[in-house]
Amino acid sequence: MAFRAPSYIRLAEARTKHPSWWAIWRITFIRGWKSTWVRRLTIGAIAQGVAITLVMYFIQTVLPGWRTILRDLGQLAGQDGGMSVNEFDSRFYLVALQWFVYPFLLPIGALLGHTLITGDLKSNALEAYFSRPITPGAYLIGRTGAFTAFLLLVTLAPLLWIWLFDVLTAPDGHFEKVAMVPLGMSAAMGLLALTVALFVQAVSSFTRNGTKTALFLVTFIVLSGSLGPIFSKITGEVSYLAIAFYQDIFTLANGLLDWPFDADESPPFQLALGVILAILLSSLSALIFQIRTKGRVG
Amino acid sequence: MSNPILHLEQLSVRYGNTRALNQVTAKWEGGALGLLGPNGAGKSTLLRSILGLVQAEAGLITVLGENAGISGINVRRKIGYMPERDCWIEGLSAVSGLAHLGEVSGIPSQSALPRAHDVLHFVGLAEERYREVSSFSVGMKQRYKLAIALIHDPDILLLDEPTNGLDPSGRSSMLEAVNRIRKDHGIHVILASHLLPDVEQVCNRVWVLNKGALIRDESLSNLTAAARGAKRVQLQGDDNSRFVQKALESGLLAQTESSTSVVVSKSEGIVDPSEVFDLATSAGVEIAGIQPAARSLEDAFLETLEEEI
Numbered sequence: 269m270a271f272r273a274p275s276y277i278r279l280a281e282a283r284t285k286h287p288s289w290w291a292i293w294r295i296t297f298i299r300g301w302k303s304t305w306v307r308r309l310t311i312g313a314i315a316q317g318v319a320i321t322l323v324m325y326f327i328q329t330v331l332p333g334w335r336t337i338l339r340d341l342g343q344l345a346g347q348d349g350g351m352s353v354n355e356f357d358s359r360f361y362l363v364a365l366q367w368f369v370y371p372f373l374l375p376i377g378a379l380l381g382h383t384l385i386t387g388d389l390k391s392n393a394l395e396a397y398f399s400r401p402i403t404p405g406a407y408l409i410g411r412t413g414a415f416t417a418f419l420l421l422v423t424l425a426p427l428l429w430i431w432l433f434d435v436l437t438a439p440d441g442h443f444e445k446v447a448m449v450p451l452g453m454s455a456a457m458g459l460l461a462l463t464v465a466l467f468v469q470a471v472s473s474f475t476r477n478g479t480k481t482a483l484f485l486v487t488f489i490v491l492s493g494s495l496g497p498i499f500s501k502i503t504g505e506v507s508y509l510a511i512a513f514y515q516d517i518f519t520l521a522n523g524l525l526d527w528p529f530d531a532d533e534s535p536p537f538q539l540a541l542g543v544i545l546a547i548l549l550s551s552l553s554a555l556i557f558q559i560r561t562k563g564r565v566g
Numbered sequence: 567m568s569n570p571i572l573h574l575e576q577l578s579v580r581y582g583n584t585r586a587l588n589q590v591t592a593k594w595e596g597g598a599l600g601l602l603g604p605n606g607a608g609k610s611t612l613l614r615s616i617l618g619l620v621q622a623e624a625g626l627i628t629v630l631g632e633n634a635g636i637s638g639i640n641v642r643r644k645i646g647y648m649p650e651r652d653c654w655i656e657g658l659s660a661v662s663g664l665a666h667l668g669e670v671s672g673i674p675s676q677s678a679l680p681r682a683h684d685v686l687h688f689v690g691l692a693e694e695r696y697r698e699v700s701s702f703s704v705g706m707k708q709r710y711k712l713a714i715a716l717i718h719d720p721d722i723l724l725l726d727e728p729t730n731g732l733d734p735s736g737r738s739s740m741l742e743a744v745n746r747i748r749k750d751h752g753i754h755v756i757l758a759s760h761l762l763p764d765v766e767q768v769c770n771r772v773w774v775l776n777k778g779a780l781i782r783d784e785s786l787s788n789l790t791a792a793a794r795g796a797k798r799v800q801l802q803g804d805d806n807s808r809f810v811q812k813a814l815e816s817g818l819l820a821q822t823e824s825s826t827s828v829v830v831s832k833s834e835g836i837v838d839p840s841e842v843f844d845l846a847t848s849a850g851v852e853i854a855g856i857q858p859a860a861r862s863l864e865d866a867f868l869e870t871l872e873e874e875i
Contacts, residue, residue: 276688276747279681279719283643283672291669299657387656391700392649396714399617399647400671401639 288402292410293417300380300418309379310422313372317426320364321433328437335438356434357445358525361427361453365521370514372422373464374489378482380418381468384411385555386476389562404559412465419461427453452525460517463544466551473558489513496535510535516543569631571596571722571754572616577625579611579778586611588778589625594756598748600765600786601758602867603775609758610650612775613724616756617647630721643672646720648711650727654699660710661686661695664717671718682717689713689743704731708740716747722754723747729764741767762867774867795836798859799828802852812849816841829859 300306327334339355385408388394397407431449435442472481496512499505509515515535523537534540570593579587587608601609614620616627618638627634629641655663665682669675686695689709694702699710708731715723725744729737745768748755757768765772765786772789774782782789801809804825813820813830818837821829830837830845839856846853 276716276743276751277684278751279673279677281674281677284669284674288639288670288672291666291675294669294675295655295658295666302657383657391656392651392653393655395619395647395649395651396653396655396667397670398619399642399645399649400667400718401643402670403639 287406288400289406289410289413292397292402292407293414296384296411296414297417299383300414303379303383306376306380306418309372309376310418313368313422313426314429316367316372317429320426320430324430324433324437335442355445356438356442358449358452358527361431361446361449362518362521362525362527364427364430365423365453365457365518368423368426369460369517373419373461374485376418376422377464377468378478378485380415381465382472382475382478382481384415385469385559386472386481389473389558390476394559394562404556408555408559412462412469415465415469416458416461419464420457423461424454424457427457448524448526453521456517456521456524459520459544459548463548463551466555467547470551470554470558473555473562506532507535507539509533510539510543513543513547516540520544570594570628571630572599572756573626573628574612575626575628577612577615577627578623579608579615579620580623581611581620585778586620587615587622590775590778590780592773592780592783594771594773596754597771598755598757598769600769600772601756601775602760602762602765602772605760606777607775608778609775610726611778613647613726613756613758616724617642617645643718644721646715646718646723648715648723648725648728650730652707652711653714654707654710656700658698659696660691660699660702660713663699664710664713667714668717673718678717682713685713685716686710688716690739705733705736708732708736712740712743720753722756725755725757725759727759727761728757729759729761737764744768796829796831796859797837797839797842798823798857799830799842799846799853800855800857801826801828801846802854806851808849809845809851812845816845818845826854831859 301310331337335356342355388397388411394407398404428450431446431453434446438446468481468485471484472478475481475484493512493514496509496515499508499511510519519534519537519540522534523541572592572594574590574592577587577590578585590608590612601612603609611620615622616629616634618634618641622635630644632641634641654660655666658666661679661682664686665678668678668681673681683692683695686692689712691706691709691713694706699707702710708728712725712728715725723744728744729740732740741764744755744757747753748768755768757765759765769786771785772782773780799809806822806825806828810820810822810828813828817832818841819831821831823829830842842856843853
């Protein structure tokens with residue numbers, strides 16, 4: 269079809285003062301929400317958080333002294349360490365963390381991660397972006413920021429919702445036990461979500477395929493999760509547990525919640541933090557490399 | 567003298583061991599500039615260096631008075647770029663993707679969508695605006711790329727092979743649209759193409775690049791006008807030397823093709839047949855025939871490249 273250009277209109281309107289990454293952040297978030305499975309998982313995570321608070325409300329209504337009963341039952345059963353919940357304190361949030369990381373954060377990471385920068389690499393969108401008033405750094409902030417926000421929406425948001433409900437319904441003196449949760453959990457989840465966002469995008473920028481990226485992630489988590497404890501058992505050295513990514517997540521959250529460590533079952537906090545930071549920085553470098561070479565940005 | 571729209575000073579770009587641009591120095595006052603050159607001459611690299619998509623090894627690029635190396639963001643705000651390779655935003659319809667690119671360029675979000683509709687209408691993609699660009703035909707993708715370049719209403723349009731893959735009517739429509747943008751709205755155009763008729767149709771100035779060097783910077787009229795008015799004169803007999811001498815004495819250009827054929831031209835303007843007859847009379851030779859010796863931009867271009875070799 270030949271086109272007969274009707275008219276070209278010059279744009280008289282003033283330009284926005286929003287930072288250039290804002291437009292990328294916004295469209296990335298909208299795109300994520302438009303994806304059926306990402307939307308379902310996000311709603312699922314939030315619904316799970318709401319359901320937990322509803323259960324807490326129900327128990328609180330039926331059995332107002334449930335927190336004391338729970339602690340006493342725990343002590344009777346001799347559960348005073350590890351993952352057992354014998355008191356509704358910061359440790360509960362460490363357990364609850366896993367209910368959101370594995371079923372929601374990692375699947376959303378795999379579903380959304382391969383469509384962002386990798387999608388732009390495949391459709392040559394980087395050329396369209398970088399011929400505009402935006403820097404590669406701002407582009408990366410926009411894409412990764414929105415992705416990270418999604419990952420926080422399925423982890424940190426429901427946890428903070430539970431915490432708020434917990435604080436509002438608990439008797440006096442309970443706040444001190446969970447006071448570290450908002451700050452500690454925000455720091456831990458923020459770092460974890462950013463690491464996952466960068467890592468998944470870096471992997472998919474090489475695989476250029478959603479299925480391959482998901483397979484790589486599963487292999488990575490399973491393999492690192494198996495090798496860490498195996499090496500630790502063989503050598504008797506607990507530091508090897510830092511090879512296990514899930515162990516690092518847990519140790520990081522544990523440390524940032526200021527909860528005492530079980531030195532026999534967790535790698536040192538500094539080591540776990542180091543592993544996560546190493547993954548974060550190497551993923552960031554890989555993405556910058558891919559954007560510079562494949563996007564031909566000098 | 568007015569400030570040049572584009573000023574290149576000793577611009578060099580290197581890809582690994584390959585030198586893509588070699589100390590290019592030139593000024594462009596605006597209008598429509600054609601970048602000509604064989605494959606690998608450095609046309610696309612020049613466009614990409616103006617945008618900062620490739621890093622210059624040395625040299626200076628000034629666009630609308632601003633140093634592109636220092637104020638790259640400001641420079642890119644004023645430039646619309648139509649890349650050679652297809653590009654789109656995956657997962658978005660044509661209109662949403664275009665509106666998004668408009669927002670990235672600074673258009674407020676409430677204006678970006680109506681603007682995207684207008685621009686898609688302008689490039690003839692109004693009916694297809696809700697489709698994903700990945701499903702577009704080659705020609706539609708070309709038009710979409712023009713829309714991408716126009717969405718933020720730039721002052722300078724950089725077009726890299728804009729008619730690639732278009733059928734004749736699509737090509738003519740594309741060039742007509744570019745001409746209208748330039749003439750009706752004063753938007754400056756730089757067109758890189760290996761299709762010389764495209765350059766001839768749109769541009770008023772031409773830069774010829776070869777192996778990364780600028781080998782000719784001339785107005786299109788200068789490059790082709792002499793040839794357009796040239797005449798091929800067939801002479802009786804086999805001695806054209808007196809005719810050639812008389813032509814040169816009269817300030818004309820005379821190029822001997824054979825002992826009986828001479829091409830006569832002027833550096834500017836058209837050679838009138840009566841001038842040829844006057845020359846023949848004064849040289850004492852008889853004319854067997856006169857034909858227009860039209861030389862297109864293609865002839866001029868090939869001649870320039872041959873001179874280089």
